[in-house]
Amino acid sequence: MNSDDATELGSQLIETIFQDPSNIPQIQTLIKEGAPLWYQTDDEGVSALHAACYVESIDLIKLLLENGAPWNLSLETDSIDSFGNTAADIALSFNDEENYRLIRDAGVRTEFLLHALSSQSETLDVLKNEDPSPFGSSSAFLESNLIFSVDKNGQEICSVISDGETVGVMMGWERNIMQRTVDLLCSNHPSHTTGLRILNIGFGLGIIDDMFQNLNPPPIQHTIIEAHKDVLTQMRNKGWYDKPGVKILEGRWQDLTDAALYGYDGGWDVVYIDTFAEGYEGKANKGETNWSQTLNSLTELKNYFDILPNLLNGPEARFSFFNGLGATNSTIYDVYTQIAELHLQEAGLSVQWSDVDLDAELGSDKDRWGDTRKYFNQRFYRLPIATMDQI
Ligand SMILES: C[S@@+](CC[C@H](N)C(=O)[O-])C[C@H]1O[C@@H](n2cnc3c(N)ncnc32)[C@H](O)[C@@H]1O
Structure with a gap:
């Protein structure tokens, strides 16, 4: 035909x-x-x-x-x-x-x-990530220069520019999501009163790490994995390398040895991951430019889910990730949320979802984006908290 x-x-x-x-x-x-x-x-x-x-x-x-x-x-x-x-x-x-x-x-x-x-299969071309820009390729992102700025509304932004387009790697409006995540990960955790062991992957603007540090008492062990040179420079300038109990592991989480990731004393009470340009595994949605890239992006976070049973120190330990894949369309966001749940189940974890009503908390999103690409336009952010199933 x-x-x-x-x-x-x-x-x-x-x-x-x-x-x-x-x-x-x-x-x-x-x-x-x-x-x-x-x-x-x-x-x-x-x-x-x-x-x-x-x-x-x-x-x-x-x-x-x-x-x-x-x-x-x-x-x-x-x-x-x-x-x-x-x-x-x-x-x-x-x-x-x-x-x-x-x-x-x-x-x-x-x-x-x-x-x-x-x-x-290595041969399914349709599933290959073909976007070589810093928005879609982790290696291009890590080689790019980042811009740290404050917009006209006082919002802090870490962004990356490619071909005249700007994408926020992390933006201040996500603070509400980070705060709710910290509350759900930490506030009634059984070890909260003695100090938690926390692993965070992806420093960005340091919003969630500041929140972890402000816990009372602060974490007894707080490890941060960060791969971008410009973010590491910011961390150094802001004194993160000198904070008591804080350990910074430089590099991609994928390239660290198991021993470094697993920490000491058998694992972590709290684990969070929020990266960029990696797909479903982090904030691929921000860089995501086409459907095959979205499909491809399923692999990284799934890889991360699979090592969680080794990172978490028991059934009380909690895990969360930035859930933003496909978040420019409500059905696609819903589909990827369901898939994340299925993948977590495969890895032996159960997940509970809480909704963060962004419109109610932030008002109209008109001024949130400025000239940057809109990467999240759902009213509700679906916040995951996962724990290991009891065997
Ligand atoms: C969205 S930001 C994290 C924002 C952070 N949650 C906050 O509250 O400010 C993503 C961070 O992950 C880092 N990153 C990207 N890929 C990474 C990887 N494979 N391993 C470790 N860090 C990575 C980026 O350099 C960036 O600093």
């Missing part, structure tokens, strides 16, 4: 769904004839699955998913803000909880399977 025929069949399928959604036999015939389910209309980017969500037909949604309709196509609008809605977002906008879950769960299954395949 040539591309004109495919386009013709694809648009016929979408038209039929809108005009005659109960005509399932006709829709099945079009699919059998090869109507491409990935086809999206030129003007509004509507796919067959979007159309099925607009007409709120659960039978059609099932039929399209069974026939391989991609769950993650997004609808690009021509508006200046150009935001993408997946079909599941349309279902959600109609309060179609059942339809939303159907597509969301198909997304979880697909992504989970793709990740499993990618970890077994």
Whole structure:
């Protein structure tokens, strides 16, 4: 079939769904004839699955998913803000909880399977990370120069620039997320009163490390792993190398020996990870520029999850990570949150999620971003706290 025929069949399928959604036999015939389910209309980017969500037909949604309709196509609008809605977002906008879950769960299954395949095969080109910029490549990021600044609203920012675009590596508005994370990791931990052993990966602006240091009593052991030369210089200038109980390990966490990571006395009470340009493992979402990169990014954090049972010192120990993958679209954010939970389960950890209502706590996000790329536009940040399952 040539591309004109495919386009013709694809648009016929979408038209039929809108005009005659109960005509399932006709829709099945079009699919059998090869109507491409990935086809999206030129003007509004509507796919067959979007159309099925607009007409709120659960039978059609099932039929399209069974026939391989991609769950993650997004609808690009021509508006200046150009935001993408997946079909599941349309279902959600109609309060179609059942339809939303159907597509969301198909997304979880697909992504989970793709990740499993990618970890077994070196040859799946679609899963390779092809963005060589500091936003998408850890090595390019670590070689780049960082800018530490304060914006017109007094917000502290650590950013990186590539090809004229600026991405925040860490931004002051995340302080609320960091504070809630510290509260949930530390406040009622059984060892809190005697001092915790804490491992943090990724210093950034030092927001969470300041919070750990301000615990009462402060941590008895506080190790920070940081890989970027400019961040290490800031840490030195701010006296972090001289703080009692603080140990700084320079380099990527992936390159440290197990002994360095595991600390002493058999592990940590609290472990947190928040890196950059690594994918699902950290803040890949910030650098993330395409879907294959997002898929690729599943691997790093999963690798980290797998070593957690060796890092945590028992069932009371707690782990959290910055949960930002896919956070520019609510369905994709939901899918990756579910996948993180499944991967943590595989590693032997159970996770509890708490929602941080960013709109309520921060107000409109209009001024949050300035000229930087928006990497998180969900109302709720889904905060994970994981503990090891009792054997
Ligand atoms: C988002 S910032 C961390 C922000 C921090 N949570 C805070 O509260 O300010 C990410 C940090 O991780 C560091 N980083 C990136 N990749 C790393 C890796 N593989 N190992 C260790 N640090 C890494 C970056 O240099 C950066 O300082």
